[in-house]
Amino acid sequence: MAGTGHAHLRGDALLSVRDLVVEFPVGRTGLKVNAVSGISFDAQKGETLGVVGESGCGKSTTGRAIMQIPRPKSGEVTFDGQDLMQADTETIRRLRTNIQMIFQDPISSLNPRRSVRDIVLEPLNIWKVGTKEERLARVNKVLEDVGIDPAVAADRRPYQFSGGQCQRISIARALVLEPKMIICDEPVSALDVSVQAQVLNLLEDLKRDYSLTLMFIAHDLAVVKNISDRVAVMYLGKMCEIAPSDDLYRAPAHHYTNVLLSSIPVADPTVTVATQRVQGEPPSPVLPPAGCRFNPRCPAATDRCRTEEPEIREVAPNHFVACHHPIHGGEAPVSVRSTGS
Amino acid sequence: MSTLQTAVRRETGTLLEIEDLATHFATPGGVVRAVDGVTFSLDHGQRLGIVGESGCGKTILSRSIMGLLPRRNVIRKGSVLFEGTELTTMSLKDRQKIWGAEMAMIFQDPMTSLNPVMKIGKQLAEPLRIHLGSTRENAQEIVLKLLQDVGIPEPEKRLEQYAHELSGGMRQRIMIAMALACGPSVLFADEPTTALDVTVQAQILDLIEDQCREREMALVLVTHDLGVVAGHTDQIIVMYAGKIVEIAPTATLFSKMKMPYTEALFQSIPKLADPSHTRLTTIGGRPPNLVAPPDGCSFSPRCPYATDTCTKVEPELQQAEPGHLFACHYPVGSDRWNEVQVSLGRRSGGH
Ligand SMILES: Nc1ncnc2c1ncn2[C@@H]1O[C@H](COP(=O)(O)OP(=O)(O)O)[C@@H](O)[C@H]1O
Ligand SMILES: Nc1ncnc2c1ncn2[C@@H]1O[C@H](COP(=O)(O)OP(=O)(O)O)[C@@H](O)[C@H]1O
Ligand code: SF4
Ligand SMILES: [Mg+2]
Ligand SMILES: [Mg+2]
Numbered sequence: 001m002a003g004t005g006h007a008h009l010r011g012d013a014l015l016s017v018r019d020l021v022v023e024f025p026v027g028r029t030g031l032k033v034n035a036v037s038g039i040s041f042d043a044q045k046g047e048t049l050g051v052v053g054e055s056g057c058g059k060s061t062t063g064r065a066i067m068q069i070p071r072p073k074s075g076e077v078t079f080d081g082q083d084l085m086q087a088d089t090e091t092i093r094r095l096r097t098n099i100q101m102i103f104q105d106p107i108s109s110l111n112p113r114r115s116v117r118d119i120v121l122e123p124l125n126i127w128k129v130g131t132k133e134e135r136l137a138r139v140n141k142v143l144e145d146v147g148i149d150p151a152v153a154a155d156r157r158p159y160q161f162s163g164g165q166c167q168r169i170s171i172a173r174a175l176v177l178e179p180k181m182i183i184c185d186e187p188v189s190a191l192d193v194s195v196q197a198q199v200l201n202l203l204e205d206l207k208r209d210y211s212l213t214l215m216f217i218a219h220d221l222a223v224v225k226n227i228s229d230r231v232a233v234m235y236l237g238k239m240c241e242i243a244p245s246d247d248l249y250r251a252p253a254h255h256y257t258n259v260l261l262s263s264i265p266v267a268d269p270t271v272t273v274a275t276q277r278v279q280g281e282p283p284s285p286v287l288p289p290a291g292c293r294f295n296p297r298c299p300a301a302t303d304r305c306r307t308e309e310p311e312i313r314e315v316a317p318n319h320f321v322a323c324h325h326p327i328h329g330g331e332a333p334v335s336v337r338s339t340g341s
Numbered sequence: 342m343s344t345l346q347t348a349v350r351r352e353t354g355t356l357l358e359i360e361d362l363a364t365h366f367a368t369p370g371g372v373v374r375a376v377d378g379v380t381f382s383l384d385h386g387q388r389l390g391i392v393g394e395s396g397c398g399k400t401i402l403s404r405s406i407m408g409l410l411p412r413r414n415v416i417r418k419g420s421v422l423f424e425g426t427e428l429t430t431m432s433l434k435d436r437q438k439i440w441g442a443e444m445a446m447i448f449q450d451p452m453t454s455l456n457p458v459m460k461i462g463k464q465l466a467e468p469l470r471i472h473l474g475s476t477r478e479n480a481q482e483i484v485l486k487l488l489q490d491v492g493i494p495e496p497e498k499r500l501e502q503y504a505h506e507l508s509g510g511m512r513q514r515i516m517i518a519m520a521l522a523c524g525p526s527v528l529f530a531d532e533p534t535t536a537l538d539v540t541v542q543a544q545i546l547d548l549i550e551d552q553c554r555e556r557e558m559a560l561v562l563v564t565h566d567l568g569v570v571a572g573h574t575d576q577i578i579v580m581y582a583g584k585i586v587e588i589a590p591t592a593t594l595f596s597k598m599k600m601p602y603t604e605a606l607f608q609s610i611p612k613l614a615d616p617s618h619t620r621l622t623t624i625g626g627r628p629p630n631l632v633a634p635p636d637g638c639s640f641s642p643r644c645p646y647a648t649d650t651c652t653k654v655e656p657e658l659q660q661a662e663p664g665h666l667f668a669c670h671y672p673v674g675s676d677r678w679n680e681v682q683v684s685l686g687r688r689s690g691g692h
Contacts, residue, residue, distance in 0.1 A: 054538035162627055192394040192565065197609035197621035226611035226619060245617035263543035265568035267610055269591045278540050281508050
C-alpha cells in the first residue's frame with residue numbers, strides 16, 4: 001500500500017498535493033510519528049473528493065496540512081495556482097477565506113459565549129466585507145441556506161441547539177465568506193443516522209449552489225460513497241487506492257480496500273456477511289512496516305511486499321492503486337452488491 | 342475453539358420475561374420517561390437487537406433489566422422475571438450474585454469498566470474466585486483459556502499488563518473475556534463496537550457471535566446501527582421515545598417492516614450498493630423530549646403519514662403476524678401509506 005508516485009495526478013486541479021510528509025515527535029525519545037508519509041492527490045474544481053481509512057491513518061493530519069496547520073515537513077501544496085508551502089503567514093491567513101474546514105464536533109468548535117449571529121458574522125467582520133447591513137443580510141442568507149431560521153435562532157447560543165443544528169451553524173460560518181473549497185473532517189460521524197442524512201443532503205445542495213469543491217474525510221465507507229465523486233483510501237500514512245466512487249466500490253483493486261468493504265455490516269439480513277477479515281489492528285505509525293505498510297495484515301503479501309514499497313499505478317481508467325499484486329478484475333464484496341429493498 | 346465446561350449451558354425455553362417495565366427519572370426539569378411500559382421475552386440462547394436513535398431509551402432499558410440503575414430519583418415499575426425469579430424486588434446483595442454469574446454486560450468504552458491500576462490477569466481472576474470459588478491456580482488457568490477464547494495473542498504477557506497498554510479492540514476483547522468468565526446465560530452488549538474501526542468491529546462482532554453459539558448464551562445487543570443488528574441477531578426491538586414501536590424476527594423486520602419509524606430509520610442510512618450521490622430520504626426533526634412526549638403516537642410530529650388520529654390516539658402494539666408487533670395507525674402498506682407515498686412521489690399511483 002505504501003503508495004508513492006504520481007501516475008494518478010492531472011493538471012487542472014484546484015488543489016494539488018505532492019509527496020506530502022507530516023511527522024510528529026514522540027516526546028523526547030527522538031522517535032517520530034509518521035502520520036503522513038508522502039501522499040499525492042488532486043481535487044478538481046467542483047468535485048467532492050472522499051478520504052477514508054481507519055482512525056490514525058492520517059486523514060485529519062492531511063486536511064490540516066493543506067491548511068498549513070502545522071506546516072508539513074515536506075511536499076507541495078498548491079491551491080488555486082498558489083504554492084502554500086512557500087507562502088508567508090499573511091498569505092496563509094488570506095487563504096483561509098478560500099478554504100474552510102468543518103469538524104466532527106460542532107458544539108465544541110463554536111464559541112459557547114457568542115450568539116449564532118455573531119458566530120457567523122465574525123469572519124465577515126474580520127475581513128471587513130461590505131457594510132454592516134450587507135454583512136447582516138449575508139448572515140441571514142447563509143443561515144437560511146443551511147436550514148436555520150435566523151429570526152428564531154440568531155440570538156441563541158450554541159448550547160441551545162442539537163448536534164445536527166450546530167453542524168449546520170458551523171457550515172454557515174464556513175460558507176459565509178463564499179470559499180472555493182471546504183475540507184469536511186468527519187462532519188457527520190457524531191450524528192444520528194436521521195440527522196446524518198439531512199446534513200449529507202444539505203452538503204450536496206450547498207456544493208451545487210455555492211459552486212464548492214469538497215474534501216470529505218470520514219471513516220464510514222457508505223457515507224463517503226454517497227457524497228463523493230472520487231474516493232481515496234488511506235492506510236497508516238499512505239494512500240493505497242484512488243478512483244471514481246462507483247468504480248472503487250464495485251471493483252476494489254487494493255486488498256485493504258477489499259477488506260474494509262467486506263467488514264461493513266450491511267442492513268440486510270439476507271446478505272451473508274463476507275468472511276474476508278484481517279487480523280489484528282493497524283501497527284504503530286512510529287515504526288511502520290517496511291515495504292508496503294499493509295503487508296503484515298495483507299492476505300496476498302509476498303517477500304517483495306515486505307521489502308519494496310509499491311508505486312501507485314493505473315489499473316483501469318482513472319483507477320489507481322499502490323499494490324504489487326492488485327486484485328485484477330476485482331469484484332465487489334457481497335455487501336456492496338446487494339442491499340435490502 | 343473449545344469452551345470451559347463450567348460455562349456451557351443447555352437450557353431451552355424462556356430466560357427473561359419483561360412486563361410493563363418503566364423507568365422514569367425525577368429531574369428538576371420534570372419526570373423523564375426514559376423507559377415507558379416495555380413488554381417482551383427472551384429465550385435461552387436467543388440474540389436480541391435493540392435499535393433506535395440516541396436518547397430513545399435503549400441503554401436505560403437494558404440497565405433496567407439488569408437492575409443497574411442509579412438509586413436516587415428513579416421511579417421504577419413493572420416486572421423482570423429471570424428464569425421465573427422476580428429481579429425488581431430482589432435485594433442488592435442477591436442481584437450482585439446474578440450479575441456476572443448469570444447476566445453480564447459490556448459497554449462502548451471498556452475503560453469505564455476496567456480498573457486502570459489493576460493488572461489484567463488479576464481483574465479477570467477476581468470474579469472467578471468470588472462467583473465460582475476458584476482457587477488461585479485454577480482461576481489463572483481459566484483466565485488464560487478465556488483470553489485464548491477471545492482471540493488475545495500472547496495471553497501470558499497480557500496477564501501482567503494494564504488496560505491502558507492495550508488497543509481499543511484488545512480492551513473490548515478483555516471486557517468480553519471478563520463478561521464470559523462465569524458463564525452467564527445472557528450477555529448485554531451496549532454499543533460494543535461503536536468506538537471501534539470497521540475492521541475491528543467486524544472481528545468483535547464475529548467473536549460475540551461465536552461465543553454466543555458455543556456457550557448457548559443469549560445476547561441483548563444495543564446499537565444505533567441497523568447494519569450491526571441485521572447480521573447478528575434473531576429478533577429486533579425498535580424503540581422510540583421509551584417504548585417498543587416494533588418487534589419482529591430479524592428477517593421479517595427488514596423484509597416486512599410496518600412501523601413508519603422503522604422505515605424512516607432504514608431509509609436514512611446510505612446504502613453501499615446505491616450509486617454515489619443517491620439522494621437520502623430523511624426524517625425531519627428529532628426524537629421528542631421525554632419529559633413531555635407528544636400525545637397520541639410519539640412519532641407523529643415527524644411522521645409523513647400522521648393524521649389527527651395519530652396526534653390524539655396512542656396506537657397500541659398490534660400483531661402483523663405471530664412474533665411481529667407494531668404500534669401504528671397507518672402502517673407500511675396501508676391505504677393511507679400508499680396515498681402519501683404517491684403524493685411524495687416515492688411511488689407512482691395506480692398500483
Ligand atoms: N499533534 C499530534 N502530535 C502527535 N501525534 C499526532 C498529532 N496529531 C496526530 N498525530 C498522530 O498522527 C497519526 C495520524 O492521526 P490523524 O491524522 O488524526 O488520523 P485520522 O484522522 O485518520 O484518525 C496518528 O497516529 C496520531 O496519533
Ligand atoms: N440519570 C438520568 N437522569 C435523567 N435522565 C436520564 C438519566 N439517564 C438517562 N436519561 C434520559 O433517558 C433517556 C433515555 O436514555 P438512554 O437509555 O441512555 O438512551 P439511548 O441509550 O437510547 O441513547 C434520555 O432522554 C436520557 O437523557
Ligand atoms: S401512528 Fe400515525 S404518526 Fe405514528 S407512525 Fe403511524 S402513521 Fe405515523
Ligand atoms: Mg481524524
Ligand atoms: Mg445508549
